[in-house]
Amino acid sequence: xxxxxxxxxxxxxxxxxxAAYHLARLGWRDILVLDKGDIPENDGSTSHAPGGVVALSHxxxxxxxxQYGTKLYRDLAPFSPERNTYNPVGGLDxxxxxxxxxxxxxxxGKAKSFGVEAHLLSPQETKKKLPLLDERTIxxxxxxxxxxxxxxxxVTGALLRDAAEMGGVQWAGQTTVTDIxxxxxxxxxxxxxxxxxxxxxxxxxxxxxxxxxPVLGDKLGIPIPLMPCEHQYVVLDPLPELARFxxxxxxxxxxxxxxxxxxxxxxxRQHWDTYxxxxxxxxxxxxxxxxxxxxxxxxxxxxxFTQSWERAQELFPAFRxxxxxxxxxGIFAFPVDGYPILGEAQTIKGFWVATGxxxxxxxxxxxxxxxxxxxxxxxxxxRQVHLHRFxxxxxxxxxxxxxxGKNYRExxxxxxxxxxxxxxxxxxxxxxxxxxxALKTVYTTFAxxxxxxxxxxxxxxxxxxxxxxxxxxxFAGQFWSRIQGAEHLATRENVALxxxxxxxxxxxxxxxxxxxxxxxxxxxxxxxxGSIVYTCWLTPKGGVRRDLAVARLAEDRFWMxxxxxxxxxxxxxxxxxxxxxxxxVINDISNNYTALGLWGPDARKILQKVxxxxxxxxxxxxxxxxxxxxxxxxxxxxxxxxxxxxxxxxHIPMDQxxxxxxxxxxxxxxxxxxxxxxxxxxxxxLEKGYRLWGGDVHTEYNPYEAGLAWTVRLGKADFVGKEALxxxxxxxxxxxxxxxxxxxxxxxxxxxxxxxxxxxxxxxVTTANYGYSVGKFIAYGYLPVQYAEPGTQLEVExxxxxxxxxxxxxxxxxxxxxxxxx
Numbered sequence: 001x002x003x004x005x006x007x008x009x010x011x012x013x014x015x016x017x018x019a020a021y022h023l024a025r026l027g028w029r030d031i032l033v034l035d036k037g038d039i040p041e042n043d044g045s046t047s048h049a050p051g052g053v054v055a056l057s058h059x060x061x062x063x064x065x066x067q068y069g070t071k072l073y074r075d076l077a078p079f080s081p082e083r084n085t086y087n088p089v090g091g092l093d094x095x096x097x098x099x100x101x102x103x104x105x106x107x108x109g110k111a112k113s114f115g116v117e118a119h120l121l122s123p124q125e126t127k128k129k130l131p132l133l134d135e136r137t138i139x140x141x142x143x144x145x146x147x148x149x150x151x152x153x154x155v156t157g158a159l160l161r162d163a164a165e166m167g168g169v170q171w172a173g174q175t176t177v178t179d180i181x182x183x184x185x186x187x188x189x190x191x192x193x194x195x196x197x198x199x200x201x202x203x204x205x206x207x208x209x210x211x212x213x214p215v216l217g218d219k220l221g222i223p224i225p226l227m228p229c230e231h232q233y234v235v236l237d238p239l240p241e242l243a244r245f246x247x248x249x250x251x252x253x254x255x256x257x258x259x260x261x262x263x264x265x266x267x268x269r270q271h272w273d274t275y276x277x278x279x280x281x282x283x284x285x286x287x288x289x290x291x292x293x294x295x296x297x298x299x300x301x302x303x304x305f306t307q308s309w310e311r312a313q314e315l316f317p318a319f320r321x322x323x324x325x326x327x328x329x330g331i332f333a334f335p336v337d338g339y340p341i342l343g344e345a346q347t348i349k350g351f352w353v354a355t356g357x358x359x360x361x362x363x364x365x366x367x368x369x370x371x372x373x374x375x376x377x378x379x380x381x382x383r384q385v386h387l388h389r390f391x392x393x394x395x396x397x398x399x400x401x402x403x404x405g406k407n408y409r410e411x412x413x414x415x416x417x418x419x420x421x422x423x424x425x426x427x428x429x430x431x432x433x434x435x436x437x438a439l440k441t442v443y444t445t446f447a448x449x450x451x452x453x454x455x456x457x458x459x460x461x462x463x464x465x466x467x468x469x470x471x472x473x474x475f476a477g478q479f480w481s482r483i484q485g486a487e488h489l490a491t492r493e494n495v496a497l498x499x500x501x502x503x504x505x506x507x508x509x510x511x512x513x514x515x516x517x518x519x520x521x522x523x524x525x526x527x528x529x530g531s532i533v534y535t536c537w538l539t540p541k542g543g544v545r546r547d548l549a550v551a552r553l554a555e556d557r558f559w560m561x562x563x564x565x566x567x568x569x570x571x572x573x574x575x576x577x578x579x580x581x582x583x584x585v586i587n588d589i590s591n592n593y594t595a596l597g598l599w600g601p602d603a604r605k606i607l608q609k610v611x612x613x614x615x616x617x618x619x620x621x622x623x624x625x626x627x628x629x630x631x632x633x634x635x636x637x638x639x640x641x642x643x644x645x646x647x648x649x650x651h652i653p654m655d656q657x658x659x660x661x662x663x664x665x666x667x668x669x670x671x672x673x674x675x676x677x678x679x680x681x682x683x684x685x686l687e688k689g690y691r692l693w694g695g696d697v698h699t700e701y702n703p704y705e706a707g708l709a710w711t712v713r714l715g716k717a718d719f720v721g722k723e724a725l726x727x728x729x730x731x732x733x734x735x736x737x738x739x740x741x742x743x744x745x746x747x748x749x750x751x752x753x754x755x756x757x758x759x760x761x762x763x764x765v766t767t768a769n770y771g772y773s774v775g776k777f778i779a780y781g782y783l784p785v786q787y788a789e790p791g792t793q794l795e796v797e798x799x800x801x802x803x804x805x806x807x808x809x810x811x812x813x814x815x816x817x818x819x820x821x822x
Contacts, residue, residue, distance in 0.1 A: 018366025
């Protein structure tokens, strides 16, 4: 076995094997896969996992990963003649109560949007798929034919076999990696406990050890915030009703689809003449990564199985009187936010991570990490799974313990699209919290930060605006208040103050700042000091990495404004392109400043009362910025507005936040200034046609499709993504982001609802809300260009019902920019 290789993959479970397979397909050679156990039957969860592949979920990326995975597993040649590697039996998600049934109806709509075949079934239809189920105990189900059951270790073996056949892939079991050597900021070697392979020089390391990942990550100073958690699995003794399924025949192993009973977080799968029961319906049994044993299994705790077993016997009468033949507590990885963790470490080049993934998504994870390592980007948008998406507080032990227990209890809970984090709360507080508390503010969470959703004190506005705020019933009305509509209208017609603490600042300065920022951004950034430029960061393939505003404070100083939620990965993105000659200094100065948005027709009158600076339109035009005094605070004011109204973003030294708030609040009394929350932001920006990154735009769309071509200057010097855009600009668009409106009182959407033309699904909603000023429901979505003409009649499906929508020109509000530039 070699003692020098290009790439070492640590962990030969299904993720490590999938990564090796896809890297080999992309031309990588000289790959060594190591595991501390045997291969392919290893110590991790791959070998004991029941094998369910759940091919549909509420999230687009997780569905993309799962759909790819199930097709990959299906197409593998069998690993052994003794057992099927892949069983195409489909999967059922079953609802007992109305709440879960509603969730399945939502999921079926998303299936149409994602292009996944799925069918809602009645109790009787469900029983035909699953004869042992008592149909009288359920409300219904959704059946996904592409869901499947696989033998995890066999999939692993097949992937490694095929990777080796492509050339350049070897593996070694019973080899624990004990440390990684780093030289000049790069991976240089790995150390193991195998006397035949004590030290292996390498250029790249990919960590795929899942529950054991945090231990090695900590050694290198790279946090991997996931928590191992026990999950029960029980196999019953034989059932007479299944006696015909002879264990000698591999095709008899599983005939019936898997069944996940949503209400009791318990799932069921056939094992020839019996059934296995997977139980999440017990207390969280968290295990420190430092206290794990050799395998990902712990002894069974029968007391945690009691309530699940009781309900299982009600649902499946054939289980009554059966005994447990085999049982254990398997250990799975629960990332702090529920998503896999992928990417290259910023501080150690060549050290890559692919952890926190389960069997369902492993094939897609292997594909994505291989693309990332090879091309520097991936087919699908990776923001939700990025290694550097985490904030410091998310890496603390206290937060990890608190949120991991919640994640376990809510493992199948999709949550409401508007639902804030339930726990832990008050992790990060806005400096304006004392004033907002006095206004009886209802908060939402954003990157752990408590931000106002709406202020109950503004209930007084309902008397004025009540008839312009349609009510919302049922699911649409959850985590919403009519006050949000009132705050929207008060902003449009009067003036409002917004807490913008969730806005972060990346500062770029130095003699090379202009050259660097111009290379990073699609727009022309060589504008005079005091200018604000709206621009995009693009991927090399031309996808929109982020849209943002950039202010030039001086010849050699720029502020780039990004959302606090994505700040960690945005900072990594910026730094990876920075020159290494010392001409540029990059700093995160977000903790030095907070911000307020003062927006509305009376905004200038209020600001002029608290500053000696001339804030007239002539002296302070739209899309310019400058330092002004507000009371005794030096504030950086930007004439820009995400609300689409006259006003300013005021960036305030953190220790002077309250004095500035108080000065503005006092000055605003005569203008009936209100404090508005994040809840009305969505409706304000939709009326103005402003894009939401992560919803309307992300790396899977280019600026031409997203309606952002005006942010691109192909005539300037080279910039990231320019080469790709030069190829794209002359190609006919196949789809584009469009505005849809409806007067139908039943119109509603949150995102991912399917859009139809003559019964055919042609796209899905990206973001949506009611436009209180225009008096219409507004939805955005990407449509094939033949449907993008204003006036085109379409339909949108929400909770199984379709409402009419019309493609509209945009923006719907202040199309001539007269209010914004007043």
